[in-house]
Amino acid sequence: MKYLFIFAHPDDESVACAGTIKQLVDAGDTVALCMTTDAAAGEIHRDKLSKEERAFLPTEIRTKELHAACMHLGVSDCVQLGYPDGGISNNDVWGRLTSDIIGVIDTITPDVLVTFDHDGWYYHLDHVGTSLATTKACHQAEHQVGMLLFACFRPSPEVGKQKWQYAFDGHDASTHRVLVADTRHKLQALDLHASQNLAIPKQMVKEITPHYEYYRVGFMKDGFSPGRLFEKMA
Numbered sequence: 001m002k003y004l005f006i007f008a009h010p011d012d013e014s015v016a017c018a019g020t021i022k023q024l025v026d027a028g029d030t031v032a033l034c035m036t037t038d039a040a041a042g043e044i045h046r047d048k049l050s051k052e053e054r055a056f057l058p059t060e061i062r063t064k065e066l067h068a069a070c071m072h073l074g075v076s077d078c079v080q081l082g083y084p085d086g087g088i089s090n091n092d093v094w095g096r097l098t099s100d101i102i103g104v105i106d107t108i109t110p111d112v113l114v115t116f117d118h119d120g121w122y123y124h125l126d127h128v129g130t131s132l133a134t135t136k137a138c139h140q141a142e143h144q145v146g147m148l149l150f151a152c153f154r155p156s157p158e159v160g161k162q163k164w165q166y167a168f169d170g171h172d173a174s175t176h177r178v179l180v181a182d183t184r185h186k187l188q189a190l191d192l193h194a195s196q197n198l199a200i201p202k203q204m205v206k207e208i209t210p211h212y213e214y215y216r217v218g219f220m221k222d223g224f225s226p227g228r229l230f231e232k233m234a
Helices: 012-026 058-073 096-108 125-140 184-192 199-207
Strands: 002-007 030-037 077-083 112-116 147-151 176-179 212-220
Touching: 002 012, 002 096, 002 125, 012 030, 012 058, 012 176, 012 184, 012 212, 030 058, 030 096, 030 125, 058 077, 058 184, 077 096, 096 125, 112 125, 125 147, 125 212, 184 199
Parallel strands: 002 030, 002 112, 030 077, 112 147
Antiparallel strands: 147 212, 176 212
16 A cells, blocks of 8 residues: 655654554565655754864754655655744645645655644644645545544653653544554664754653554544554554
8 A cells, every 4th residue: 555644844754653664664564754844954963973064054954854864764755844933824725735735645645644633742743734635635635635634642650751742632633543563774764864952752752651652543544544554543
């Protein structure tokens, strides 16, 4: 099958779905990735970079890291739409962004589409806008996907609770989960985003075992299955 993951920034794919992506590719499936922003406004930890890399612009640094992570995970195609980082607006969601994502869907023709949940994980507006535009595009595209899944990344009660405790009530509405059998690939993908502070996601991978990646069905054709990797939750 063919899977298309649509997120906002480099590292989103590795934080929530690296284990899923790697296992899909290893099973012979095709995985493509679309990033909606130019990643120009994110905080860069230059002390973790080489002397040469420190001179690059943030968008150059993060794009390079994204391509390295895609190569590691086996992503076949990576599309970057180039919207201003931190600037996805309501007008974008109801206009050009949705149209651009429709174009990506009709070009790649995925069986399964994956994006943020509508909360944007922690109410990041680029994430929320990308989720809403992808949902609209899913229903308006000429190519009809078999399933739309929302990636449900949540800091666990043990890790990151203080930082995001205002955002979560402990309710988990996930419908499917993927067991990440070998977490080394996910940790390596996270490490490839060296300019970013990913201490909390890394800690979750290392300390919470077994490690699962969670999803919720947004849309599914009658009788469609996302594949054996996705375990249906009770």
